[in-house]
Amino acid sequence: MIPAKVIRQKRLGEEYFLLELEAPEVAEKALPGQFVRLSAWPGNDPLLPRPFSVHEVEGARISVLYQVRGRGTRILSALRRGDEVKVDGPLGRPFPVPDAGPVWVIAGGIGVAPFLFYLETLKARGVPRRLFYGARSRGDLLRISRLARLSPLIVTTEDGSAGRRGLVTEALSEALTRERPAMILACGPPAMLSAVGRIAGEAGIPTWLSLEAVMACGRGLCLGCAVPRRDGGYLKVCVEGPAVGLREVDLDALT
Amino acid sequence: MPLLSLGSLKLKNPLMLASGTWGFGETLPQEVLKGAGALVSKGISLFPREGNPPPRLSETPCGLINSIGLENPGLSVFRERILPRLLSYGPPVVVNILGESEEEFLRLAEGLCGAGASGLEVNISCPNVKKGGIAFSQDPEGVFRLVKRIREVWKGFLAVKLSPVGPVSEVAQAAEEAGAEALTCANTYPALSVIREGKGPRFHLGGLSGPAIKPLTLRLVYELSRRVKLPLIACGGIVSGRDAWEYLLCGARAFQVGTATLLDPRAPLRILSELDALAKDG
Numbered sequence: 001m002i003p004a005k006v007i008r009q010k011r012l013g014e015e016y017f018l019l020e021l022e023a024p025e026v027a028e029k030a031l032p033g034q035f036v037r038l039s040a041w042p043g044n045d046p047l048l049p050r051p052f053s054v055h056e057v058e059g060a061r062i063s064v065l066y067q068v069r070g071r072g073t074r075i076l077s078a079l080r081r082g083d084e085v086k087v088d089g090p091l092g093r094p095f096p097v098p099d100a101g102p103v104w105v106i107a108g109g110i111g112v113a114p115f116l117f118y119l120e121t122l123k124a125r126g127v128p129r130r131l132f133y134g135a136r137s138r139g140d141l142l143r144i145s146r147l148a149r150l151s152p153l154i155v156t157t158e159d160g161s162a163g164r165r166g167l168v169t170e171a172l173s174e175a176l177t178r179e180r181p182a183m184i185l186a187c188g189p190p191a192m193l194s195a196v197g198r199i200a201g202e203a204g205i206p207t208w209l210s211l212e213a214v215m216a217c218g219r220g221l222c223l224g225c226a227v228p229r230r231d232g233g234y235l236k237v238c239v240e241g242p243a244v245g246l247r248e249v250d251l252d253a254l255t
Numbered sequence: 256m257p258l259l260s261l262g263s264l265k266l267k268n269p270l271m272l273a274s275g276t277w278g279f280g281e282t283l284p285q286e287v288l289k290g291a292g293a294l295v296s297k298g299i300s301l302f303p304r305e306g307n308p309p310p311r312l313s314e315t316p317c318g319l320i321n322s323i324g325l326e327n328p329g330l331s332v333f334r335e336r337i338l339p340r341l342l343s344y345g346p347p348v349v350v351n352i353l354g355e356s357e358e359e360f361l362r363l364a365e366g367l368c369g370a371g372a373s374g375l376e377v378n379i380s381c382p383n384v385k386k387g388g389i390a391f392s393q394d395p396e397g398v399f400r401l402v403k404r405i406r407e408v409w410k411g412f413l414a415v416k417l418s419p420v421g422p423v424s425e426v427a428q429a430a431e432e433a434g435a436e437a438l439t440c441a442n443t444y445p446a447l448s449v450i451r452e453g454k455g456p457r458f459h460l461g462g463l464s465g466p467a468i469k470p471l472t473l474r475l476v477y478e479l480s481r482r483v484k485l486p487l488i489a490c491g492g493i494v495s496g497r498d499a500w501e502y503l504l505c506g507a508r509a510f511q512v513g514t515a516t517l518l519d520p521r522a523p524l525r526i527l528s529e530l531d532a533l534a535k536d537g
Contacts, residue, residue: 001519039518044317044466044494049518088519214312216319217517219282222275223323224312233305234326239282253308 001039001049001086002026006079007061013139015068016110017077023087024060032118033095033210033243036064037088037218040079046072049088051215053114053187053242065113065142091218095185095243096208097121101128104181105151106196108134108168108188112142114210114242115187119150130154130181134168134192137161169195176203185243186210190254197251207246211254213237228253259292261486261509262436264347264374264412266292269503270527273490273513274298274351274376274416275323279337280344283516287523288344295439295511296333296341298353298378301362303329313448313459318467318492319514320446320459325353325381330366338370347373349412355384357401364409374412377405377435379426380442392418392442395425402433414488417441419468419475424482431485439488439511440476444468465514466492473505480506494522496529 004023012018026036037049050072052064068077079085095118103122105115112133122129131151135141138161147153155163156171164171169192172184176199186196187210200207213225218238226234227241228250235241235248258265271293279297280288288294306326313320328337333350341348350372354360364375379391379398391397402415415430417423419441427438443462450459472491480487489507493499494515502510515522 001521046314047317047319047465047514047518048314214310214314216312216321217520219278219520221278221282221520222312222321222517223278223306223326224321226306226309226311226323226326228308234308 001037001088003084004087006081006083006085008081009077009079012065012142016065016142017068018055018063018065019076019079020061020063021085021087022060023062026087026089027057027060027062030054030057030062030090031094032097032121033114034090034092035218035242036062036090038064038076038085040076040083040085046075048216049086049218050076051091051218054090054117055113056116056120065110065116067110088218092238092242093240095210096183097125098127098183100182102181103127103129103183103185104132104172104175105129106132106168106172106184106186106188106192108186108192109136109140110142111186111188111192111210112147113187116143116147116150118185119147123150132156132168132171132175134158134171134188168192169199172196173199181205183207194251194254197246197249201246208243209246209249210243211237211241211249259509261414261488262412264293264349264436266347266509268292268527269509270499270523271295271349271488271509271511272516272523273511274378276513276516279341283520287521289346290524290527291346292509293347293349293373294341294344295349295376296351297327298325298351299327299330299333299363300325300353301330301359303327303332310450310457310459311461313450313461315446315448315463315467318446318463318465319517320448320461320463321443322459322461330363334366334370338372342371349374349376349414351376351378351416353378353381355381357385357404360401361404361408364405368409372411374414375405375409376414376416376439377402378416378442380416380418390418390421392426393421395422395429398426399429399433402430402435406434412436414439416490419444419472419491423475424479427479427483427485431483435485437486437488437508438479438483439490440479440507441472441491444471464492466494468492469498473501476502476507477505493526494518496526496531496533499526499530500533
C-alpha cells in the first residue's frame, strides 16, 4: 500500500462518485481491466482495503468510479481534495485487447466503471467498438458524454427514462440478429453477466465476463474470492480475473 | 545477528508467515519472503482439496471470517512442484499438514521426509473421521497419540497448531509430552456472520482472524506459557510491531503474521522494523 493524494472527488448522482488520485506508480503501470485496492481510514475498522476498477488514467493520476454500497465506500465518499488514501495496485489481469474488432462492450449499472479506460485503449489502437450500456434509470447513467466520444453507444434503461426501454441484454440479442462482433466483454450484475454469457455462447462469439467478488488480499494469497469454475473447482477473481473467458465460468452459479 | 531457537528450528528473526496467508509466494515481494524468519506453508492434505463454495470471506469489526475449506493441491503436487520453489526463497520452510485420520497425518509426514522442509506444523483443527468427526483439537489423548506417531517418522522440527477453543491447555500438555518442539497459539476462532444477499439473510460460518482476536489469543499465550515449557509461537491478529512485542512479553518466543499480509503484502517487513525500534527503546 502506498500513499496517494486526493485530487478531487466529484459527485455524479445520488450515490455515485468519481474519485481522482495522484498515484504516479499506479498510473504508469495500470492497464484497462486492472483494479486497485483503496483504504482511506486509520486503524483496522473497516479491516479490508476495497477493490475498484481503474476507471481512467491521465498522466500521474488515476480515477475510480464507484457507488456507495457500504461502510467503506461511504467513508471514501467523504474524502476531499488534499486528503490522503492508501492505494495498492494495479492488480489483476488486464482485459484482452484484440488486433481486430469489432469489440462489443456490455455494461450494466456501475459495471461501466472499467470501460472508459478500455474503450480509450481500443480507440487509440483503431479497434472498432460499440458500447451497450444499460441502467435502471437516467440518473444511473454515468459519464455518458465522455463515453459517447470514445465509442458508438447504445443506451437502455429499465424505466425508459433514457435511451431504449428495456434490458441491455435485449439490445444485445437484437443487434446479434443483424451483426456479429469479433469479441464481447461484459461487466455488470451477476444476472446480467449470466444472460450475456448465454446469449453470446449461443451465438458462438468469444466472450469475457468481468466478475466481482468479496476480496481480501487482491493477489491470490488467501483464495477468498472464489467463483465456481465450469469444469469443477474454483477460479480466483483477483488473479485469474477480473475478466474470465466464458468457457471458464459456471453461469448457473453466478446468480 | 544471533539465531533464535525453537527446538531444533533456527530462525534469523521471530517472524513467521502464517499458513494460508501468503499463497506459495508467487505474488509476494521477494524481500518479504527472504526477510521472514520462517515460512509456514498452506495446509497440505494427502489428496487435493478444492475448498468450499463462496462466500468464503466476510468482514467483521476489526476481523475477517474465512471459510476457504483448506483448498490445496495435495501432497504429491506440493512436494514435486511447489516445495522446491518455497525452499529457494531462503528461510526455513515449515509445512502445515492436515489429515482426517492419524493414518493420513502419518502418510503426510512420511511423504515429506527428505524433501527439504525444516519442519512440520500439525493442524489439529480438522475433524477426525474415525472419531465421528470430532476435531483432534478437542481430544487431548488423541493429540498425544497423533503427535507421538508423527514423532516416530518425522525427525525434523515438529510444531502443533492449537485451536483456541476446547481443552486447550490439556491439548498443549499432551503435545508436549508426545514430543512436539513448539506450539503455535493459535488457529482462528469459530465465528459466524449474517450476510445479506439478494435472496435474503445467509449464515457465513468460518474462522475469525485479525485484530479482533488479539486480546483473546494474547490471554491464551499468557496462560499457556505458565502451563507448558515448550516455546510458543503466537498467532492471532498481529498487525504492528507493538502487537508482536506484547505477545513476546506474554511468553511467546516467536510469532506468525497472517491477516496483516492480506491487508498489505509488505506488512511483515513493517512489523519487524517496528519491533526492532521497540526493542532498541527497551
